[in-house]
Amino acid sequence: MRKTNFSYIDDSLCFGEKSIRLADFAKASGPVYLYDLALIRSRFLEMQQAFPGAKLYYAMKANSHPDVMRTLKAAGAGADVVSGGEICRALESGFEPGDIVYSGVGKTEKEIREALTLGIFQINVESVPELERIGRLGREMKKKARVALRLNPDVSIQTHPYIATGLAENKFGMELKEVPRLTEILKTSSDSLELVGVSLHLGSQMLEFGGLEEALRLLKPVYRELAAQFPTLKKFDAGGGLGILYHEDDLVKESEALRVYAKVIRDELADLGAELQLEPGRWLVGHAGVLLTQVQYVKQTSHRCFVIVDSGMNHLIRPALYEAHHRLLPLQKNPQAPLKKVDVVGPICESADFFAKERELPELKEGEWLAVADTGAYGFSMANVYNLQDLPTEIPIS
16 A cells, blocks of 8 residues: 655656656646546545445535546445535536435525436435425425435534534534424425435544544434334435545555544444445545645745745635645755745735745745645635636646
8 A cells, every 4th residue: 555645756746646747737827736536546445445335425525526526436436415516517427316415504496306306316404494395395396305314413523613514503414302303294294205314424524533433322323213213214324524634645544544434433333224325525535636836926024935826715725714734845856955934825815815824845936836735625626716816727637
């Protein structure tokens, strides 16, 4: 097993399973996202082997590039979608309606009608009003919706508060005290609703699993209670959220974390007799992406040194939004260059437009290129055209 995703060969930065020379893609046309499809395939296979018999539905919000989608479809993934637009992209990428799990808190009537018309495999319900809406629309359309209840166990995990989703204060899922009301709706709308699953998702970038273990234990008796009333209930959707390492390049350590994560889920659910579903995203594609950006200016002030590049929060918003860490690697290694503490910032008219603050890097000069590591998840998929800046080019590499 490869330990790292980056290496310098003849002082030139190389990336991915095939040691792609990144300088070959550093062009004057602007910032570039590169995606290593081979790494995505191998990560999917590794997770599949960790969960034998489970169905993995790729959380396409992480990266919806068509080639990424087709790669995962060919490997055996389903698609976890959160909007009508994502349903459309999944279908265009070769997924069938039966491959799709539809999540998300704000499904509109139009989107639900589309999902019912298409025959989407499963709709993960996030609120009592949503379940009522789906039941009503199903009755009007003479369709029966296959639904899973996303239950919120009010359990905390160690992650940024903006990507925690399993607490009572979060907008996601339904409190356990609402189960009696949900049961009532399911029974009175049995002509248009079919309960097939219970769903759990605690949040993103999870690297410690005590909270997950607690949540699974809380939901098991609820699952059994519902299964006793609804024989169609067969599936437990354990969600996604497995994190990756952003501060270091250690794929072996991540494989060990995957094994612990899988053991927690398998051990806790072993006696439930349910079919297991998961919705991985970041773990599959995060390391498979890299953003290349060029230094435009080096600006020294009385307080700081700013390295101004041609990409920023408009292309990768995670540092501005979560103060997220991404490693920054020069495309050309210069062992003689002195280290210097700098802020790496973009062209956007916001003080939050930065990739790193007070980061120690080899001294950089105008025209040199940097690789922003681990940007395959929540990079381009969250990009925007603020300041009417161009979007970066995307290049998938087989």
